[in-house]
Amino acid sequence: MNVIKIFNYYIYITDSCYNYLLLNNKKKFFYKILIKNKGNLFSKTKIYYSFFKKNLFNKLIKIKKIFFIIDILSICFLNNSCFHYEKKIIINSPNSFINLFLENKILSKIIFLLKILINKKLLIHNGYLKINYFNFNKKTLSLFFLGNCNNCNFTSITFNNFVLKILKKIKLLKFIKLNE
Numbered sequence: 001m002n003v004i005k006i007f008n009y010y011i012y013i014t015d016s017c018y019n020y021l022l023l024n025n026k027k028k029f030f031y032k033i034l035i036k037n038k039g040n041l042f043s044k045t046k047i048y049y050s051f052f053k054k055n056l057f058n059k060l061i062k063i064k065k066i067f068f069i070i071d072i073l074s075i076c077f078l079n080n081s082c083f084h085y086e087k088k089i090i091i092n093s094p095n096s097f098i099n100l101f102l103e104n105k106i107l108s109k110i111i112f113l114l115k116i117l118i119n120k121k122l123l124i125h126n127g128y129l130k131i132n133y134f135n136f137n138k139k140t141l142s143l144f145f146l147g148n149c150n151n152c153n154f155t156s157i158t159f160n161n162f163v164l165k166i167l168k169k170i171k172l173l174k175f176i177k178l179n180e
Helices: 015-023 072-078 101-124 153-167
Strands: 004-005 009-013 028-036 042-050 058-064 066-071 080-086 089-092 127-137 140-149 175-178
Touching: 004 066, 004 140, 009 015, 009 072, 015 066, 015 080, 015 101, 028 072, 042 089, 058 072, 066 072, 072 101, 101 127, 101 140, 101 153, 153 175
Parallel strands: 009 080, 028 066, 140 175
Antiparallel strands: 004 009, 028 042, 058 066, 080 089, 127 140
């Protein structure tokens, strides 16, 4: 069993499916996993060949020899999805039709603010901030510094005066903490 873990979401790929995907892998293409019609009874989980376009909403993951592009906007709907192969790929995606747009919207805002506003400023000092975990039910977000910011004496000041001011704009987040 192969596991793709992004934030606190898991996608499972059985060995039979992985071997099938490996045999049918095309050069210069990646497998893209996403859900069409998210949060709808008629939603469909899809896996297909795609070029990688670097943007905020695509996450490139490598499992052994295969690269997967995960649609970040679909990630909360893909949680606990299982990909299996028996003469064809069978996808069990229990959360695909649940209306999780609120969670997805919050996670998208967090990622956007981290990449566009916060990390652009931190990269000036060769550092950046990453998500440790995000819990929608408890409305908590845990972050940690990497790069030069990891060992800096000003991380707590930067976190309190800069990062918290930006992330407090997401009103549904009640607790934002820094892991050291």
